[in-house]
């Protein structure tokens with residue numbers, strides 16, 4: 001009975017929520033202003049000239065964090081500083097499976113941002129395309145508690161979302177973000193707005209961004225920010241949202257070719273409207289293309305030496321967009337200090353998985369879970 005009631009009320013809440021979402025109207029700039037609203041736009045927030053605008057570089061890596069990919073993360077990112085002496089940082093969209101949470105703790109303590117990429121990372125894109133609000137809550141809102149618990153990082157340090165396979169789910173993920181208090185999404189590619197690129201914006205009003213992987217949101221959903229994935233242009237002019245999906249790219253060993261390829265894409269932003277430059281990639285792709293690996297290192301060295309470019313966490317970009325300040329003011333700001341968190345590492349297992357006939361082992365900074373954590377039981381209680 002209790003169960004039946006719960007099901008009925010869940011169905012009711014679900015349909016009420018869907019019905020309650022108002023259609024988004026065309027954006028009216030007089031009704032949409034910072035810090036909480038911005039129309040889909042290529043103009044610089046705050047109205048600064050490009051020369052007075054910091055060029056942000058957002059470097060992200062997706063999927064499980066473990067000993068295999070940590071080798072590259074450490075060698076590529078350790079002890080990097082921007083020209084304003086503040087630590088340079090990357091953003092990690094983490095999935096639960098095959099993640100070593102002690103390494104997530106290490107990345108956090110090194111100043112990087114930990115963001116959400118779902119608990120299950122289900123391989124079916126239909127699952128993600130059709131995911132409703134409740135599924136999004138279980139995959140992402142619950143993942144935030146999960147990652148905070150097992151990596152021992154503050155729950156309020158987790159702000160970002162990227163949907164698996166960049167598969168959008170209409171309003172559902174943004175509705176989840178609004179109710180869970182998540183700040184930004186980096187899932188939505190744009191091919192049309194490459195030159196000039198799009199700056200981050202909100203969904204109070206109807207987005208005018210092209211919908212590359214439908215369905216895209218059309219409801220008015222105040223709160224979350226879209227950080228558009230301003231696509232790169234490959235060697236034949238085709239768009240690619242992630243570096244590893246560029247079809248025509250330099251040969252794996254061609255460091256010079258890769259460096260020029262990266263710089264050409266960077267300069268479209270840097271010499272253009274300074275919209276954030278995204279370097280979105282998977283670790284395996286960098287590992288199998290040694291030319292890219294060295295070119296990326298060289299590129300980050302270039303960025304770290306420019307007086308007007310900054311390699312920062314994605315959240316810092318939305319912070320700046322909400323409260324924009326000119327380059328000279330931004331440069332002189334004190335660096336953000338992060339309290340270090342301890343990790344009393346535990347090696348756990350074998351843990352029974354709820355779905356597969358399979359045992360898992362986990363490295364965590366908490367006590368060991370009773371069973372393997374999964375959706376509907378993110379802490380493995």
Ligand SMILES: *[C@@H]1O[C@H](CO)[C@@H](O)[C@H](O)[C@H]1NC(C)=O
Nearest residue numbers: 021022023170171215218219
């Ligand atoms: C998003 O919400 C709007 C407004 O309620 C609705 O018209 C639209 O169909 C929804 N999109 C999807 C994919 O459900």
Ligand SMILES: [Zn+2]
Nearest residue numbers: 062063164165
């Ligand atoms: Zn992924």
